[in-house]
Amino acid sequence: MLIGYARTSTADQEAGLEAQERDLRAAGAERLFSEKVSSVATREALSDALDYLRDGDVLLVTKLDRLARSIRDLMEIVETIRAKGAALRILAMDLDTSTATGKLMLGILGSVAEFEREIMLERQREGIAKARAAGKYKGRTPTARRKADEVLQLLAEGRTEVEAAELLGISRSSVQRIKRSASSKAAA
The missing domain is CATH 1.10.10 (Arc Repressor Mutant, subunit A)
Known part of the structure; x- marks a missing residue:
């Protein structure tokens, strides 16, 4: 069975969630789990999707960043999927972990995605520090x-x-x- 998982970080990204759901259905997903939650929050729909997986099933996601927040998180999710006898397919990368090549590529691409995120966060911190120094950034009121x-x-x-x-x-x-x-x- 093909099981789809879609996630957006905020509630105002309705169009993004709808696009993911559309792409997952087009890829053959028979059951969809969707949520509007940050990747650092508790992702109940992801937990439900992982619980729903059975031997021979495939978890479909549109993009890697919709599934995992770090390489460690990704590897834990992949191990959970593997332990259930299921596989992971990432549509945007045409990647399938049921093959040895797919597993290798997932590890490499997951590392690159985590590296990109760290670079983005570093730039964000630098921008905030620069704005603070210029007196333009005060942060949010607690x-x-x-x-x-x-x-x-x-x-x-x-x-x-x-x-x-x-x-x-x-x-x-x-x-x-x-x-x-x-x-x-x-x-x-």
């Missing part, structure tokens, strides 16, 4: 800091740190940081 008044109000009402964090959608450590900051300001 989410928890904007909720400081609400955190302090909930704590004053007798809520626990955990309850305040859950109610406001922030971490417990953020609640603790806000609490410490308020205490040090009060002591000064």
Whole structure:
């Protein structure tokens, strides 16, 4: 059975997801798993697709970067697929891991893709540093800091740190940081 997996990083990439799904169906995918999630987040549809695989199945993806975030991640996914007796096919590369050549090429191309990503991130960091030096980049405002008044109000009402964090959608450590900051300001 051919099983397709499609992923976009953000919810506003609807056209990209639709294009992947169209290409996977055209390649013969009988079952599709799709999601709109960053590659660094938990990819539930990928986990579901891998769980669904059976002996002789093939997992189809349109491009390598839709599947894995690093060479290590790629190799773990490929090992999971192999252990189930299945194979991986990447449409854009015409690559099939059911062959020895396909396995070799996947390792090489995965390494190149990871290298390209590292170079891109390095350029991004350099650009941010340059913009900061020029006073044009300030970064995003921390989410928890904007909720400081609400955190302090909930704590004053007798809520626990955990309850305040859950109610406001922030971490417990953020609640603790806000609490410490308020205490040090009060002591000064």
